[in-house]
Amino acid sequence: MMKKKLVVLTGAGISAESGIxxxxxxxxxxxxxxxxxxxxxxxxxxxxxxxxxxxxxxxxxxxxVNPNLGHQILAELESHFEVQIITQNVDDLHERAGSTNVLHLHGELxxxxxxxxxxxxxxxxxxxxxxxxxxxxxxxxxxxVWFGEEVPALDEAISLTETADYFAVIGTSLQVYPAAGLIDFTNSKTPIYYIDPKPIKIPNLRNPLQVFPEVASEGMKLLKKELLRFI
Missing domain, CATH: 3.30.1600.10 (SIR2/SIRT2 'Small Domain')
Structure with a gap:
């Protein structure tokens, strides 16, 4: 049986818990x-x-610094889903936690x-x-990728987003474009999960939305529990 695809957009909030x-x-x-x-x-x-x-x-x-529980749970979810991470972060904490499919939108330190x-x-x-x-x-x-420069990985990120069965947004303010616009490329039936201690209202969203107003590690515990219901 093919695994369902979980596409995850991560931002600064997931790395902040590691001390970055x-x-x-x-x-x-x-x-x-x-x-x-x-x-x-x-x-x-x-x-x-x-x-x-x-x-x-x-x-x-x-x-x-080291990966935190948020990074680790994302890596663990590869046992159950085809997990593709699209990150705005330039660190390597996702890779060090064990995630195998990581696309860096803003480059790599x-x-x-x-x-x-x-x-x-x-x-x-x-x-x-x-x-x-x-x-x-x-x-x-x-x-x-500095402010004002093109984002070479954007087209690939859009393609991945379009194929998501589940889409999660973790630790990003959804203020930095073009990354924040990826959510608009999800299928309208794709459930979206949003983890952030200060979540914003997402305008014009057509998708089913579940918000976890938590830091990344705590939110990931809840997201994992939620997603495993579909296995």
Whole structure:
């Protein structure tokens, strides 16, 4: 018997429980930096040293944190469903928890890419510095989709969303587009489960909706119990 497909959109809230700070609730500041300075192409061109140092610090921080129960339950659900995670997060906590199908909409902290050739991408776990080049001697940059840049994985994310039997939204404010618009590509009969301690009202939603106003780990316990009723 084929497994039903559970597509999950995750955001900063699921990683926050592991100790990764976000700029979601802090007036546009991310670890004390204005987002415009460290998460835009303009910030990179203005001060690449600052941007590289910022992501070097984030990379170090990532080594010090671990997946939490929310990540772990999502991985466990692969025993019962075909689980596809679409994440706005740039960390690797889903993978470390055991999830095998993870699409990163906004890039990955543990990768870098060429400033000239966007298809030249390398795994990168240490500091990135001036003089770290691609094979054509072009400077490497963080493999992060900054504000104002295109989201290369968006089409794949839409295709996955269209095929979902169940769709879950976990720990995202549904304020950052185009990721927030994915929910509009679900089949109107697909049940949607929304886990967030501060859930917003989703406008023009046609789908059956169940809201769990909880942090990700507690909400995932409830979601797992709910979904296993369909097995």
């Amino acid at each position: 700070k976000t700029f979601r609730d802090s007036d546009g500041l991310w670890e004390g930096h204005n987002v415009l300075d460290v998460a835009t192409p303009e910030g990179w061109y203005k001060n690449p040293a600052l941007v590289m140092d910022f992501y070097n610090q984030r990379r170090k921080q990532l080594k010090e 543990l990768k870098v890419r060429s400033t000239v050739n966007p298809n030249f991408i390398l795994d990168w776990k240490e500091d990135l510095n001036f003089g770290d080049f691609d094979t054509d001697q072009n400077q490497l940059r963080p493999h992060i």
